[in-house]
Amino acid sequence: MDINTFSKLSYGVYIVASGNKERQNAFIATTVMQVTSKPAKIVVACNKNNFTTSLIRESKVFSVSVLKQDYKPTTMGTFGFRSGKDFNKFEHCKEFIFENMQTPIVIEDCLAWFDCQLTDEMDVGTHILFVGKVLDAQIIAENEIPLTYSYYHEMKKGVTPKNAPSYIMK
């Protein structure tokens, strides 16, 4: 098998958030997609070691925010390379909202968001696939360009940590 074949799969880059009024957390995810249209549902692959995974299980809600191409490196560093287990990421996030008074949604460096109610989950080994019904969605910056995983790798020279499903072990 040519391991580099996996780099030909296309993805976007998102911030997946969950929690409650007392404790919020979020992580960077590439493995996010819409899986049904009526009702609209989105699936997210969350590593079992991610702190956010336990928050989604507890609260049964999560949000997906679409990162814009000219994001700040600190946003990627905070949400993609640190764990909320020992660090409160939302203390370093200037812009976020609470949809329906319960789902934390990251606005900073993002151009759109989806507020989801957990409907199903599937254990696929290292990761859990969380399926969420979209309760609400909004575009917040119409003219911004969504960040793609290939742009992140090729133009920004970004790397991917081991917890990501798209991590390529060489």
Ligand SMILES: Cc1cc2nc3c(=O)[nH]c(=O)nc-3n(C[C@H](O)[C@H](O)[C@H](O)COP(=O)(O)O)c2cc1C
């Ligand atoms: C570009 C990029 C893509 C990532 N994609 C995923 C993903 O799809 N699923 C996942 O579980 N982790 C993914 N990660 C890793 C998590 O963002 C990272 O492990 C994060 O620190 C987990 O945070 P938490 O423990 O606070 O939840 C990705 C990281 C980066 C930088």
